[in-house]
Amino acid sequence: MRPTVHDIAAAAGVSLATVDRVLNLRPGVRAATREKVEQAIEQIGFVRDVAAANLAKSRVYPFIFILPSGDNSFMRGLETEIRAAIDRSVFERTQISIVTVPAFDGPALANALDQARLSHPAGVAVVAVDSPEVAAAVNRLRTDNIPVVTLVSDLAGSARDHFAGIDNAAAGRTAAGLMGRFLRGRPGPIAILAGSMLVRDHRERLEGFRSLIETEFPGRMILPVLEGHDDPVEAERLVGQALKSHPDIAGIYSLGAGNRGLIAALKAHQSGASVIAHELTPHTRKALKDGLIDAVLNQDAGHEVRSAIRVLKAKADGQAVLSAQERIRIDIFLKDNLPFDDAAPASEGDDI
Amino acid sequence: MRPTVHDIAAAAGVSLATVDRVLNLRPGVRAATREKVEQAIEQIGFVRDVAAANLAKSRVYPFIFILPSGDNSFMRGLETEIRAAIDRSVFERTQISIVTVPAFDGPALANALDQARLSHPAGVAVVAVDSPEVAAAVNRLRTDNIPVVTLVSDLAGSARDHFAGIDNAAAGRTAAGLMGRFLRGRPGPIAILAGSMLVRDHRERLEGFRSLIETEFPGRMILPVLEGHDDPVEAERLVGQALKSHPDIAGIYSLGAGNRGLIAALKAHQSGASVIAHELTPHTRKALKDGLIDAVLNQDAGHEVRSAIRVLKAKADGQAVLSAQERIRIDIFLKDNLPFDDAAPASEGDDI
DNA sequence: CTGTTAGCGCATTCAC
DNA sequence: GTGAATGCGCTAACAG
Numbered sequence: 001m002r003p004t005v006h007d008i009a010a011a012a013g014v015s016l017a018t019v020d021r022v023l024n025l026r027p028g029v030r031a032a033t034r035e036k037v038e039q040a041i042e043q044i045g046f047v048r049d050v051a052a053a054n055l056a057k058s059r060v061y062p063f064i065f066i067l068p069s070g071d072n073s074f075m076r077g078l079e080t081e082i083r084a085a086i087d088r089s090v091f092e093r094t095q096i097s098i099v100t101v102p103a104f105d106g107p108a109l110a111n112a113l114d115q116a117r118l119s120h121p122a123g124v125a126v127v128a129v130d131s132p133e134v135a136a137a138v139n140r141l142r143t144d145n146i147p148v149v150t151l152v153s154d155l156a157g158s159a160r161d162h163f164a165g166i167d168n169a170a171a172g173r174t175a176a177g178l179m180g181r182f183l184r185g186r187p188g189p190i191a192i193l194a195g196s197m198l199v200r201d202h203r204e205r206l207e208g209f210r211s212l213i214e215t216e217f218p219g220r221m222i223l224p225v226l227e228g229h230d231d232p233v234e235a236e237r238l239v240g241q242a243l244k245s246h247p248d249i250a251g252i253y254s255l256g257a258g259n260r261g262l263i264a265a266l267k268a269h270q271s272g273a274s275v276i277a278h279e280l281t282p283h284t285r286k287a288l289k290d291g292l293i294d295a296v297l298n299q300d301a302g303h304e305v306r307s308a309i310r311v312l313k314a315k316a317d318g319q320a321v322l323s324a325q326e327r328i329r330i331d332i333f334l335k336d337n338l339p340f341d342d343a344a345p346a347s348e349g350d351d352i
Numbered sequence: 353m354r355p356t357v358h359d360i361a362a363a364a365g366v367s368l369a370t371v372d373r374v375l376n377l378r379p380g381v382r383a384a385t386r387e388k389v390e391q392a393i394e395q396i397g398f399v400r401d402v403a404a405a406n407l408a409k410s411r412v413y414p415f416i417f418i419l420p421s422g423d424n425s426f427m428r429g430l431e432t433e434i435r436a437a438i439d440r441s442v443f444e445r446t447q448i449s450i451v452t453v454p455a456f457d458g459p460a461l462a463n464a465l466d467q468a469r470l471s472h473p474a475g476v477a478v479v480a481v482d483s484p485e486v487a488a489a490v491n492r493l494r495t496d497n498i499p500v501v502t503l504v505s506d507l508a509g510s511a512r513d514h515f516a517g518i519d520n521a522a523a524g525r526t527a528a529g530l531m532g533r534f535l536r537g538r539p540g541p542i543a544i545l546a547g548s549m550l551v552r553d554h555r556e557r558l559e560g561f562r563s564l565i566e567t568e569f570p571g572r573m574i575l576p577v578l579e580g581h582d583d584p585v586e587a588e589r590l591v592g593q594a595l596k597s598h599p600d601i602a603g604i605y606s607l608g609a610g611n612r613g614l615i616a617a618l619k620a621h622q623s624g625a626s627v628i629a630h631e632l633t634p635h636t637r638k639a640l641k642d643g644l645i646d647a648v649l650n651q652d653a654g655h656e657v658r659s660a661i662r663v664l665k666a667k668a669d670g671q672a673v674l675s676a677q678e679r680i681r682i683d684i685f686l687k688d689n690l691p692f693d694d695a696a697p698a699s700e701g702d703d704i
Numbered sequence: 705c706t707g708t709t710a711g712c713g714c715a716t717t718c719a720c
Numbered sequence: 721g722t723g724a725a726t727g728c729g730c731t732a733a734c735a736g
Contacts (some may be wrong), residue, residue, distance in 0.1 A: 002442055004713055004714080005714060005715095006714095008687070014722075014723085016714080016715090016723080016724085017716080018716090018721085018722060018723075019714095019724065020714075020716080021721095021722090023714090028721060028722080030721065030722090033721080033722085047442060048713085048714080049407075049712090049713055050443075051406065052403075052407050052713035052714050052715095052728090053713075053714050053715070054713095054714090054715040055401070055403060055404050055407060055712095055713080055714075055729065055730090056715040056716080056727080056728055057714085057715060057716090057728080058728060058729095088674075090354060090399055091399065094500070120575065130720090133736080138707070147691050170688075170689045170691075173689050174686060174688065174689040176688070177686040177688040178686070181646070182533050182534075184536070184537075185536075185537050216688070248382040276717080294533070300681075301677050301709070303665075306677060311621075322440075323652050325655075325658060327691075329681060329683055331681055334526060334529040335529065335683065336522075336526065336564055337522045337526040338521075339679075355728080356728090356729055357729065357731095358729080358731060366706075366707085367706065367708075367709080368708085369706065369707055369708080370705090370706060370707075370733090372730075373706090374706095375730090376731085376732095379705095380708085382705065382706090385705080385706080401728090401729055401730070403729085403730095404730045404731090404732050405729075405731070406712090406730090407712050407713065407714095407728095407730075407731090407734080408712050408730040408731040409712080409730080409731060409732085410713095410731095479705080
């Protein structure tokens with residue numbers, strides 16, 4: 001039988017209440033007594049039963065998820081997954097609210113974070129814009145001892161507890177490795193379509209892609225980055241222009257969103273370029289099937305949401321996280337290994 | 353406040369014990385009373401607090417994991433992950449034992465399953481050999497109401513509750529899609545190294561690979577399958593022979609284990625073939641880095657083990673499983689997106 | 705057939 | 721500072 005608080009109490013010659021005070025770092029215990037109890041805990045190898053503790057506390061975890069608003073398939077899919085988590089909240093003792101803010105807007109996001117702080121949540125998950133004011137707002141949350149997990153895109157120079165997202169540099173390198181192999185024997189430059197250099201995930205993918213092409217496939221030219229702000233209209237215009245002025249483009253790496261525009265441009269220009277994009281959405285799925293896109297790198301929004309919740313809970317309880325379980329993997333989809341064949345539902349992803 | 357058993361009792365005008373009997377489908381309740389209670393449950397929207405129930409029951413889950421013995425890096429990695437789960441068992445209320453049986457040996461496996469049945473476990477996870485006697489043994493477990501999850505390789509015609517493994521047909525197609533693209537413009541046949549057609553995962557990968565090559569890359573010849581029984585020595589001999597008699601081999605798909613032998617043969621013959629293999633082990637990792645293997649498809653043993661445990665628990669409690677969470681993904685590794693750079697530890701993988 | 709009662713392991717009043 | 725008592729939501733004897 002695994003030892004309980006009673007065993008500690010007996011071993012230390014104190015009462016349950018005192019044991020509890022020591023366990024939960026509450027004041028009102030003499031140093032000597034505390035010492036005794038801690039020794040007992042150590043000696044009998046006590047591990048607290050979190051389930052029982054939560055039961056006794058009737059613990060619920062109020063969490064706040066902050067993500068960009070707007071017409072971005074991936075982000076809306078993410079929101080769908082958060083809503084799915086809300087449906088499970090009765091079972092999981094969570095109580096999740098969703099806040100949306102304009103994309104790529106640091107001040108607005110910082111403001112939303114400060115707002116969130118006022119409601120004293122048990123944790124906050126945020127799709128970060130990589131700016132100092134956002135980092136400062138995150139740090140204010142941390143000062144209040146509120147756990148913060150960045151979601152999808154990370155935040156430099158902040159005290160965030162955890163990042164629930166893929167290794168974006170590795171994603172960029174993966175895209176480059178595939179692209180280099182796909183283009184073997186075919187000359188021509190590579191075009192890159194990004195969303196914004198204000199978000200860390202896009203910057204890291206770009207860096208990873210570039211560095212690998214330069215070292216492993218030297219001589220392959222990369223055109224100046226097209227920054228389409230994840231907007232389909234802008235993306236279509238930029239890619240269209242590029243295809244017009246560089247008819248010899250052999251490959252295109254779309255590392256952000258706005259893929260609807262990319263796809264439209266590809267169709268219009270009958271480009272034969274090898275194309276690699278991110279995120280499996282209804283649009284990229286169709287383009288894969290139609291042969292317009294060769295490969296899609298995907299991050300599973302459902303897994304990210306579930307992971308964020310698990311980590312926030314663990315942090316809120318001062319528990320360790322199973323890091324292997326929380327690593328978000330980079331899925332690679334070709335036309336031929338798409339999950340479920342029917343019309344793509346909003347929740348593409350999966351997990352675990 | 354979420355409703356409790358007390359609320360049901362009050363609403364139905366009965367005692368806690370009766371509510372409990374209805375909830376747990378125990379006998380000793382008049383049909384009319386049962387009806388009343390069920391109505392109350394329905395009306396107030398009761399959902400049982402599993403954590404509290406487990407606490408009251410001091411529930412522990414005795415599980416048995418059965419896997420092949422022998423010198424197979426992937427299977428030994430799987431065992432390591434099971435041992436990691438054993439380390440967590442105090443927290444997870446599990447009590448896991450490991451049984452190993454000779455690989456590809458249906459009768460031995462069936463015997464081990466029958467043996468497992470005698471100890472009345474709360475669930476069994478098994479790396480299946482796809483044979484009728486194994487299916488029969490699994491069905492005997494199911495008759496005793498013991499949940500069974502197949503692990504890594506599935507079992508046809510059995511009543512197993514769940515399969516914790518990748519979609520192997522999709523894996524084969526993925527390998528074919530990559531291979532076809534890698535070989536663009538290069539003639540020459542493809543060689544296939546398999547372990548044994550007695551296990552379902554190998555058969556499914558082969559089928560998926562073959563069908564996609566035939567439909568998407570017609571004209572690409574596939575040589576007769578080499579069956580190496582996951583044995584490095586045999587694999588080396590078979591691949592060596594093939595490379596000697598077909599010096600024009602353009603691609604090799606290794607869909608089973610025994611990759612040490614494959615790698616040795618590749619080195620010895622200075623083959624320039626594009627190679628795709630399964631499972632990231634210290635050997636395949638090194639071969640990737642050395643450029644001997646182009647891509648590795650991997651299944652995460654850690655994720656599979658954790659998933660199997662979650663599913664067995666859920667089935668044992670008659671609970672629903674979050675199917676999205678339990679889907680095991682196919683990881684694709686190139687030389688340039690390998691996880692952690694240091695010397696590969698036994699536990700490569702990770703998760704959902 | 706049905707109800708009463710005493711825990712499961714922990715947290716939290718309220719006395720002392 | 722410390723302890724005794726009560727309850728979280730559910731299960732499981734044991735009575736009736």
